[in-house]
Amino acid sequence: MAQPGTLSPSVGVSVRLLTAVALVLLVVPHLVVVITSFDPTSAALFPPTGFSLRWYINALERRAFREALALSVVVATTASAIAVSAGTLASILVVRHQFIGRRVLITALQLPMMLPEVVLGLGFLILFTTWRMHVSVVNILLAHAVITMPYAVRVITANLQTVSPSIEEAAHVLGAGPLVTLFRITLPVIKPGIIAAAIFSFVVSFDNFTVTAFLVTSRGTLPIEIYSYIRTEGDPTIAAISTLLILASLTGVIATVRFVGFERITGTEGSA
Numbered sequence: 001m002a003q004p005g006t007l008s009p010s011v012g013v014s015v016r017l018l019t020a021v022a023l024v025l026l027v028v029p030h031l032v033v034v035i036t037s038f039d040p041t042s043a044a045l046f047p048p049t050g051f052s053l054r055w056y057i058n059a060l061e062r063r064a065f066r067e068a069l070a071l072s073v074v075v076a077t078t079a080s081a082i083a084v085s086a087g088t089l090a091s092i093l094v095v096r097h098q099f100i101g102r103r104v105l106i107t108a109l110q111l112p113m114m115l116p117e118v119v120l121g122l123g124f125l126i127l128f129t130t131w132r133m134h135v136s137v138v139n140i141l142l143a144h145a146v147i148t149m150p151y152a153v154r155v156i157t158a159n160l161q162t163v164s165p166s167i168e169e170a171a172h173v174l175g176a177g178p179l180v181t182l183f184r185i186t187l188p189v190i191k192p193g194i195i196a197a198a199i200f201s202f203v204v205s206f207d208n209f210t211v212t213a214f215l216v217t218s219r220g221t222l223p224i225e226i227y228s229y230i231r232t233e234g235d236p237t238i239a240a241i242s243t244l245l246i247l248a249s250l251t252g253v254i255a256t257v258r259f260v261g262f263e264r265i266t267g268t269e270g271s272a
Helices: 009-036 054-061 063-096 102-114 117-130 136-160 166-173 178-189 191-207 210-215 222-230 237-259 262-266
Strands: none
Touching (some): 054 237, 063 102, 063 178, 063 222, 117 136, 136 210, 210 222, 222 237
């Protein structure tokens, strides 16, 4: 008989098998993209007929891709900064205080994550048109700040819930004001969560296509430029760009886990 809290052998095998299948389905498509990016022909064959870096060079030499990458980095960096700043204050509010409408606020903060992005994109388009806001970059930035905030709130809230409020109370007892306690005690303690939230918010903003597509009028982000390219071209240039983005994402994830820690990101540090 299986011990309490353990899986029976048959269930354990099934879980491992499903996990292996899931990993294969997640990893294999990425491997296909990476391998295809080195195909010397414009047919994007798999397996490739040779080895070439011509599509990486093509991606780096195209001005449209360089400008789109720069715009994506600027928008993602600014949007993540806004999301993390507002998300940190919101997390402190809902974790450290009890007030009427608290649950409603928690739900509202998660709504952008729950709603379909098509609905969000259309909603932003109607809103900005009504307000006569026609600056594409500003509209994209504001929209990205909204859609990334739920990720920042979720990560920072999970991290803050592992921190005992007694250290903040001790600071108050010793004469520290609210701002001093915030900047000298609370923020340094939850710094790993803030870093992780910034990374996740950056990735969500950088990769967003659906909402951005509704708001683009002149200059587009990298996902928009990639979509425009594949509508007319079929060579492995996009596979090369995707490979570079995969490497960048892996680097970000590894750095986050290495310097922040998975347990501190998810808020499970110290849990039984």
